[in-house]
Amino acid sequence: MDQTHTDQPLWIPSPEYADGSTINQFRRHLNETLGLNLADTADLHAFSVNDREGFWVALKDYTGVRAETWGDRVLVDGDKMPGAKWFPDARLNYAENLLRRRDSAEAIVFRSETGARRAQTFAGLYDQVSSLTQYLKDRGVQSGDRVAGYLPNMPEAVAAMLAATSLGAVWSSCSPDFGVQGVLDRFGQIEPKVFFCTDGY
Incomplete structure:
Protein backbone atom coordinates (compact mmCIF):
# COMPACT_ATOMS: atom_id res chain seq x y z
CA MET A 1 0.00 0.00 0.00
CA ASN A 93 -9.24 0.19 43.98
CA TYR A 94 -9.96 1.56 40.55
CA ALA A 95 -13.67 0.74 40.87
CA GLU A 96 -13.84 3.22 43.74
CA ASN A 97 -12.20 5.85 41.56
CA LEU A 98 -14.44 5.18 38.56
CA LEU A 99 -17.59 5.34 40.70
CA ARG A 100 -16.84 8.65 42.44
CA ARG A 101 -19.38 10.56 40.39
CA ARG A 102 -23.03 9.98 41.19
CA ASP A 103 -24.76 12.58 39.07
CA SER A 104 -27.08 12.53 36.08
CA ALA A 105 -24.35 12.94 33.45
CA GLU A 106 -23.86 10.06 31.02
CA ALA A 107 -21.28 7.55 32.23
CA ILE A 108 -21.79 4.99 29.46
CA VAL A 109 -23.30 5.38 26.01
CA PHE A 110 -24.03 2.03 24.40
CA ARG A 111 -24.96 1.28 20.80
CA SER A 112 -26.32 -2.14 19.99
CA GLU A 113 -25.56 -3.97 16.77
CA THR A 114 -28.89 -2.67 15.47
CA GLY A 115 -27.80 0.91 16.20
CA ALA A 116 -30.13 1.42 19.16
CA ARG A 117 -28.70 3.89 21.67
CA ARG A 118 -28.86 3.39 25.42
CA ALA A 119 -27.22 5.67 27.98
CA GLN A 120 -26.53 5.08 31.65
CA THR A 121 -25.87 7.90 34.10
CA PHE A 122 -23.17 7.91 36.74
CA ALA A 123 -25.88 7.66 39.41
CA GLY A 124 -27.53 4.73 37.64
CA LEU A 125 -24.21 2.95 37.17
CA TYR A 126 -23.36 3.42 40.85
CA ASP A 127 -26.73 1.98 41.92
CA GLN A 128 -26.39 -1.02 39.61
CA VAL A 129 -22.84 -1.73 40.77
CA SER A 130 -23.93 -1.40 44.40
CA SER A 131 -26.70 -3.99 43.89
CA LEU A 132 -24.36 -6.39 42.11
CA THR A 133 -21.70 -5.93 44.79
CA GLN A 134 -24.21 -6.93 47.46
CA TYR A 135 -25.22 -9.94 45.34
CA LEU A 136 -21.57 -11.04 45.12
CA LYS A 137 -21.01 -10.50 48.86
CA ASP A 138 -24.07 -12.65 49.61
CA ARG A 139 -22.44 -15.43 47.60
CA GLY A 140 -19.21 -15.19 49.56
CA VAL A 141 -17.04 -13.41 46.97
CA GLN A 142 -13.92 -11.97 48.58
CA SER A 143 -10.64 -10.42 47.53
CA GLY A 144 -8.71 -12.79 45.28
CA ASP A 145 -11.75 -14.80 44.17
CA ARG A 146 -12.51 -15.03 40.47
CA VAL A 147 -15.71 -13.77 38.87
CA ALA A 148 -16.39 -14.40 35.19
CA GLY A 149 -18.74 -12.97 32.61
CA TYR A 150 -19.94 -14.62 29.42
CA LEU A 151 -21.33 -11.31 28.22
CA PRO A 152 -21.35 -9.02 25.20
CA ASN A 153 -19.81 -5.55 25.39
CA MET A 154 -22.68 -3.72 27.03
CA PRO A 155 -23.29 -1.66 30.20
CA GLU A 156 -24.26 -4.69 32.28
CA ALA A 157 -20.83 -6.21 31.64
CA VAL A 158 -19.14 -3.02 32.87
CA ALA A 159 -21.31 -3.02 36.01
CA ALA A 160 -20.51 -6.67 36.76
CA MET A 161 -16.79 -6.02 36.30
CA LEU A 162 -16.86 -3.00 38.61
CA ALA A 163 -18.82 -4.93 41.24
CA ALA A 164 -16.25 -7.74 41.20
CA THR A 165 -13.26 -5.42 41.33
CA SER A 166 -14.81 -3.30 44.08
CA LEU A 167 -14.44 -6.38 46.30
CA GLY A 168 -10.90 -7.09 45.12
CA ALA A 169 -12.02 -10.05 43.03
CA VAL A 170 -10.40 -10.90 39.71
CA TRP A 171 -12.65 -10.33 36.68
CA SER A 172 -12.44 -12.33 33.47
CA SER A 173 -14.80 -12.18 30.53
CA CYS A 174 -15.38 -13.32 27.01
CA SER A 175 -17.93 -12.61 24.36
CA PRO A 176 -20.82 -14.96 23.55
CA ASP A 177 -19.23 -15.08 20.09
CA PHE A 178 -16.62 -17.45 21.55
CA GLY A 179 -17.24 -21.08 20.82
CA VAL A 180 -17.94 -23.55 23.61
CA GLN A 181 -14.37 -24.85 23.71
CA GLY A 182 -12.94 -21.33 23.88
CA VAL A 183 -15.15 -20.51 26.86
CA LEU A 184 -14.23 -23.74 28.64
CA ASP A 185 -10.53 -23.17 27.99
CA ARG A 186 -10.63 -19.64 29.40
CA PHE A 187 -12.89 -20.08 32.41
CA GLY A 188 -11.80 -23.62 33.26
CA GLN A 189 -8.37 -22.27 34.20
CA ILE A 190 -9.66 -19.77 36.75
CA GLU A 191 -12.58 -21.67 38.35
CA PRO A 192 -14.85 -18.65 38.93
CA LYS A 193 -16.88 -18.49 42.12
CA VAL A 194 -19.66 -16.58 40.30
CA PHE A 195 -20.43 -16.75 36.60
CA PHE A 196 -22.54 -14.08 34.86
CA CYS A 197 -24.00 -14.94 31.48
CA THR A 198 -26.54 -13.63 29.02
CA ASP A 199 -29.34 -15.50 27.31
CA GLY A 200 -29.36 -13.11 24.37
CA TYR A 201 -28.48 -9.61 23.22
Whole structure:
Protein backbone atom coordinates (compact mmCIF):
# COMPACT_ATOMS: atom_id res chain seq x y z
CA MET A 1 0.00 0.00 0.00
CA ASP A 2 1.37 3.40 -0.99
CA GLN A 3 1.71 5.80 1.92
CA THR A 4 2.53 9.46 1.70
CA HIS A 5 4.99 10.63 4.33
CA THR A 6 5.12 14.20 5.49
CA ASP A 7 6.84 16.12 8.23
CA GLN A 8 3.80 18.34 8.60
CA PRO A 9 1.37 17.66 11.47
CA LEU A 10 -2.12 16.56 10.49
CA TRP A 11 -3.71 19.10 12.84
CA ILE A 12 -2.56 22.06 14.91
CA PRO A 13 -4.89 23.34 17.64
CA SER A 14 -5.69 27.00 17.89
CA PRO A 15 -3.82 28.87 20.66
CA GLU A 16 -7.10 29.20 22.58
CA TYR A 17 -7.81 25.48 22.32
CA ALA A 18 -4.29 24.55 23.39
CA ASP A 19 -4.35 27.00 26.29
CA GLY A 20 -7.54 25.43 27.65
CA SER A 21 -6.26 21.86 27.40
CA THR A 22 -5.95 19.70 30.50
CA ILE A 23 -2.18 19.46 30.15
CA ASN A 24 -1.87 23.25 30.16
CA GLN A 25 -4.20 23.50 33.14
CA PHE A 26 -1.90 21.06 34.94
CA ARG A 27 1.19 23.06 33.89
CA ARG A 28 -0.31 26.26 35.33
CA HIS A 29 -1.28 24.37 38.51
CA LEU A 30 2.35 23.30 38.97
CA ASN A 31 3.53 26.88 38.51
CA GLU A 32 1.07 28.11 41.14
CA THR A 33 1.48 25.36 43.73
CA LEU A 34 5.19 24.54 43.38
CA GLY A 35 6.46 27.99 42.42
CA LEU A 36 7.75 26.74 39.07
CA ASN A 37 8.08 28.69 35.85
CA LEU A 38 7.03 26.14 33.22
CA ALA A 39 6.36 28.22 30.11
CA ASP A 40 5.12 25.45 27.82
CA THR A 41 4.73 21.70 27.40
CA ALA A 42 8.44 21.34 26.59
CA ASP A 43 9.21 22.76 30.05
CA LEU A 44 6.62 20.43 31.56
CA HIS A 45 8.26 17.46 29.87
CA ALA A 46 11.68 18.54 31.14
CA PHE A 47 10.29 18.78 34.68
CA SER A 48 8.79 15.27 34.39
CA VAL A 49 12.19 13.88 33.36
CA ASN A 50 14.40 15.86 35.74
CA ASP A 51 12.21 15.47 38.85
CA ARG A 52 10.35 12.23 38.23
CA GLU A 53 9.19 11.75 41.81
CA GLY A 54 8.06 15.35 42.18
CA PHE A 55 6.19 15.21 38.89
CA TRP A 56 4.29 12.01 39.70
CA VAL A 57 3.40 13.10 43.24
CA ALA A 58 2.07 16.37 41.81
CA LEU A 59 0.10 14.53 39.11
CA LYS A 60 -1.36 12.12 41.68
CA ASP A 61 -2.47 15.03 43.84
CA TYR A 62 -3.83 17.00 40.87
CA THR A 63 -5.95 14.14 39.54
CA GLY A 64 -7.38 13.30 42.95
CA VAL A 65 -6.97 9.55 42.54
CA ARG A 66 -8.15 7.92 45.76
CA ALA A 67 -6.13 5.28 47.57
CA GLU A 68 -6.34 3.43 50.86
CA THR A 69 -2.65 4.28 51.16
CA TRP A 70 0.04 5.63 48.85
CA GLY A 71 2.92 4.47 51.03
CA ASP A 72 6.13 6.40 51.57
CA ARG A 73 7.97 5.38 48.42
CA VAL A 74 7.29 7.07 45.09
CA LEU A 75 9.85 5.43 42.80
CA VAL A 76 11.95 2.31 43.25
CA ASP A 77 14.62 1.25 40.76
CA GLY A 78 14.01 4.38 38.70
CA ASP A 79 17.07 3.73 36.55
CA LYS A 80 15.71 0.39 35.35
CA MET A 81 13.56 0.40 32.24
CA PRO A 82 11.78 -1.93 32.35
CA GLY A 83 11.76 -2.59 36.07
CA ALA A 84 11.02 0.79 37.64
CA LYS A 85 8.16 0.69 40.15
CA TRP A 86 5.94 3.68 40.87
CA PHE A 87 4.19 3.96 44.25
CA PRO A 88 5.07 0.33 45.05
CA ASP A 89 3.33 0.43 48.44
CA ALA A 90 0.12 2.02 47.17
CA ARG A 91 -3.15 0.22 47.69
CA LEU A 92 -6.12 1.44 45.69
CA ASN A 93 -9.24 0.19 43.98
CA TYR A 94 -9.96 1.56 40.55
CA ALA A 95 -13.67 0.74 40.87
CA GLU A 96 -13.84 3.22 43.74
CA ASN A 97 -12.20 5.85 41.56
CA LEU A 98 -14.44 5.18 38.56
CA LEU A 99 -17.59 5.34 40.70
CA ARG A 100 -16.84 8.65 42.44
CA ARG A 101 -19.38 10.56 40.39
CA ARG A 102 -23.03 9.98 41.19
CA ASP A 103 -24.76 12.58 39.07
CA SER A 104 -27.08 12.53 36.08
CA ALA A 105 -24.35 12.94 33.45
CA GLU A 106 -23.86 10.06 31.02
CA ALA A 107 -21.28 7.55 32.23
CA ILE A 108 -21.79 4.99 29.46
CA VAL A 109 -23.30 5.38 26.01
CA PHE A 110 -24.03 2.03 24.40
CA ARG A 111 -24.96 1.28 20.80
CA SER A 112 -26.32 -2.14 19.99
CA GLU A 113 -25.56 -3.97 16.77
CA THR A 114 -28.89 -2.67 15.47
CA GLY A 115 -27.80 0.91 16.20
CA ALA A 116 -30.13 1.42 19.16
CA ARG A 117 -28.70 3.89 21.67
CA ARG A 118 -28.86 3.39 25.42
CA ALA A 119 -27.22 5.67 27.98
CA GLN A 120 -26.53 5.08 31.65
CA THR A 121 -25.87 7.90 34.10
CA PHE A 122 -23.17 7.91 36.74
CA ALA A 123 -25.88 7.66 39.41
CA GLY A 124 -27.53 4.73 37.64
CA LEU A 125 -24.21 2.95 37.17
CA TYR A 126 -23.36 3.42 40.85
CA ASP A 127 -26.73 1.98 41.92
CA GLN A 128 -26.39 -1.02 39.61
CA VAL A 129 -22.84 -1.73 40.77
CA SER A 130 -23.93 -1.40 44.40
CA SER A 131 -26.70 -3.99 43.89
CA LEU A 132 -24.36 -6.39 42.11
CA THR A 133 -21.70 -5.93 44.79
CA GLN A 134 -24.21 -6.93 47.46
CA TYR A 135 -25.22 -9.94 45.34
CA LEU A 136 -21.57 -11.04 45.12
CA LYS A 137 -21.01 -10.50 48.86
CA ASP A 138 -24.07 -12.65 49.61
CA ARG A 139 -22.44 -15.43 47.60
CA GLY A 140 -19.21 -15.19 49.56
CA VAL A 141 -17.04 -13.41 46.97
CA GLN A 142 -13.92 -11.97 48.58
CA SER A 143 -10.64 -10.42 47.53
CA GLY A 144 -8.71 -12.79 45.28
CA ASP A 145 -11.75 -14.80 44.17
CA ARG A 146 -12.51 -15.03 40.47
CA VAL A 147 -15.71 -13.77 38.87
CA ALA A 148 -16.39 -14.40 35.19
CA GLY A 149 -18.74 -12.97 32.61
CA TYR A 150 -19.94 -14.62 29.42
CA LEU A 151 -21.33 -11.31 28.22
CA PRO A 152 -21.35 -9.02 25.20
CA ASN A 153 -19.81 -5.55 25.39
CA MET A 154 -22.68 -3.72 27.03
CA PRO A 155 -23.29 -1.66 30.20
CA GLU A 156 -24.26 -4.69 32.28
CA ALA A 157 -20.83 -6.21 31.64
CA VAL A 158 -19.14 -3.02 32.87
CA ALA A 159 -21.31 -3.02 36.01
CA ALA A 160 -20.51 -6.67 36.76
CA MET A 161 -16.79 -6.02 36.30
CA LEU A 162 -16.86 -3.00 38.61
CA ALA A 163 -18.82 -4.93 41.24
CA ALA A 164 -16.25 -7.74 41.20
CA THR A 165 -13.26 -5.42 41.33
CA SER A 166 -14.81 -3.30 44.08
CA LEU A 167 -14.44 -6.38 46.30
CA GLY A 168 -10.90 -7.09 45.12
CA ALA A 169 -12.02 -10.05 43.03
CA VAL A 170 -10.40 -10.90 39.71
CA TRP A 171 -12.65 -10.33 36.68
CA SER A 172 -12.44 -12.33 33.47
CA SER A 173 -14.80 -12.18 30.53
CA CYS A 174 -15.38 -13.32 27.01
CA SER A 175 -17.93 -12.61 24.36
CA PRO A 176 -20.82 -14.96 23.55
CA ASP A 177 -19.23 -15.08 20.09
CA PHE A 178 -16.62 -17.45 21.55
CA GLY A 179 -17.24 -21.08 20.82
CA VAL A 180 -17.94 -23.55 23.61
CA GLN A 181 -14.37 -24.85 23.71
CA GLY A 182 -12.94 -21.33 23.88
CA VAL A 183 -15.15 -20.51 26.86
CA LEU A 184 -14.23 -23.74 28.64
CA ASP A 185 -10.53 -23.17 27.99
CA ARG A 186 -10.63 -19.64 29.40
CA PHE A 187 -12.89 -20.08 32.41
CA GLY A 188 -11.80 -23.62 33.26
CA GLN A 189 -8.37 -22.27 34.20
CA ILE A 190 -9.66 -19.77 36.75
CA GLU A 191 -12.58 -21.67 38.35
CA PRO A 192 -14.85 -18.65 38.93
CA LYS A 193 -16.88 -18.49 42.12
CA VAL A 194 -19.66 -16.58 40.30
CA PHE A 195 -20.43 -16.75 36.60
CA PHE A 196 -22.54 -14.08 34.86
CA CYS A 197 -24.00 -14.94 31.48
CA THR A 198 -26.54 -13.63 29.02
CA ASP A 199 -29.34 -15.50 27.31
CA GLY A 200 -29.36 -13.11 24.37
CA TYR A 201 -28.48 -9.61 23.22
